[in-house]
Structure formats: structure tokens, C-alpha cells
Amino acid sequence: MYELIHARGNTYYIDCPAKMGLYVKDDAHAYLIDSGNDKEAGKKILKILQAHGWNLDAVIVTHSHADHFGGCAVLQERTGCKVYGSEIERAFMQHPILEPAYLYGGYPPKELRNKFLMAKPCTVLDICEETFPHEFTIIPLPGHYFDMIGVVTPDKVFFCADSLSGEHILEKYHVAVLYDVEAYLTTLETVETTDAELFVPAHAEPVTDIRELARMNAMKVEEIADQILELCGAGASFEDILAGLFVRYNLSMDCNQYVLVGSTVRSYLSYLHGKGLIDVMFADNRMLWARK
DSSP states (O other): OOEEEEEETTEEEEESSSOEEEEEEETTEEEEEOOOSSHHHHHHHHHHHHHHTOOEEEEEOSOOOHHHHTTHHHHHHHHOOEEEEOHHHHHHHHSTTHHHHHHHTSSOOGGGSSTTTOOOOOOOEETTSTTSOTTSEEEEOTTSSTTOEEEEOTTOEEEOTTSOBOHHHHHHHOOOOOSOHHHHHHHHHHHHHSOOSEEEOTBSOOBSOOHHHHHHHHHHHHHHHHHHHHHHTTOBOHHHHHHHHHHHTTOOOOHHHHHHHHHHHHHHHHHHHHTTSEEEEEETTEEEEEEO
């Protein structure tokens, strides 16, 4: 775990639960892509950098989920490195309470104010800043989250964040977290057509050809949409639909899963409603979704 692996040229990745990228321009200028989930991840990154005599210049964060920026606070504190992110994601990284508040839809209970949903805040610059290292190509990858980005290094290694899940993750968890289903399907097409020699998803193995995995993820989205459409029936509440999905896929409910999968189910309902496949109605002061 946290093994440094050479990808191509001056590009490496750190093999861990959410893979990180590392581009070493020279000993004085190393750039990290994402930073792991917490302080301990940050410390492990520092050990790797120190072992090779590399100075961390900046961290480019793909999106504001805690497992992607959780190490930034300690890295910034210990090295003075800059941290860059896209506009909406910056707000969440600088004010981490926004994450559980958004997912819960109000002030989150203490069970949701945890390090899995709330990383330590850090100071984040916009990727449009003049100081941003422009040798990297930024690819917008919305859908999984508000304003997620991918990063292509000069060696044509594409760190595509959470735009795809590995096959084993799809089969174990089924419902990947999505904010905007339609944007996500477009992002899968973007990933497929991006010019790169190596694709490194955060939660799948690196590959030279991403097309099969992208189509696998698209098929899973279609499958989940069909399941939710069926669960809507003649009229079902969000809670009924969520519970039905957990039963069908034999998933285990806890506070984190309730809000993560729950927000995703709401996004699917908006997607299906926008496609004209379901209607929203109210009965006995309950909001119901019904298949047309």
C-alpha cells in the first residue's frame, strides 16, 4: 500500500485506495494529483518525496471528496505547497462541512461529521490562476461530483479520478456515487476519446485502453436507472425506492451509505424525470415518484 509505481517518463502513481498521481519535473518541482484521505496519507506521501529528494511544489485536486484531498492540509503545513482545484470543489475543500450538509440536506448529525465525509480544510487556489503549472492538461469530468476534473501529464498519462469504477467495485457496490447522471454519461464519452497513452482511474487498475471499462460503467448506470424506474411503479417515495435498491443489491445501510447512495438515487430520479419517464406527485403529504 502507498507504493510508488513508475507510469511513463516523469510520471508516477501512488498505489493506494484512491490512486494519486505524481509528476516530477525535476528535483525542485514535483506535482501531486490528489492527496489521499487523511493526515496519515499525507505523511506517507511526504516519506516518498523525502526518500527521493523531491520538493513538492503543488497538489492538483480532482474533486473535493475527502479521500482525494484529505492529505492536503498536512502537506500544505509541512511543505508550503500550493493546492489547486476547480471553482465549486474549492468551496468544499475550504469549508468541508458543505459535504455532509449537501448530502444530508440540512445541518448534518454527528454521525455524518466524520473524516470519511469531512477532510481537514486547506487553502485552495483556482486552476485558472496564472501560477497554475500549465504543462498539465485539465479535462472537465462533471457527473460524479459538481466540478470534477481529470489531469493529463506531459507524458500523456491521464489521471481520470472517479470518472470510472473498476469491475470488482461495480459488482460489489453497484451504485456509484453520482451528482449528475446525464453529465456523467457524457464524461464517460469524454474519457474514451481523450488522447492518452495510459489511463489511471482512482479506483481501478491503470490501462492503455479505457473503452471497455467506460462502457461497463455506462451499462451499470443504465442498469441502476432501470431498477429505479421499476421501483417507482405506480407511486413510491424516495425512502421506498432507496430501501428497495438496497434489498435488490444486498447492500448494507449505515449513515454514510444512506446519504451517499441516497443523494445518488435522488440524482437518478431527477435524470429519469428529465427524460420524461417518471412523474412526481404528492399524496397524503408525501412526495411520490411514479412510472409513466
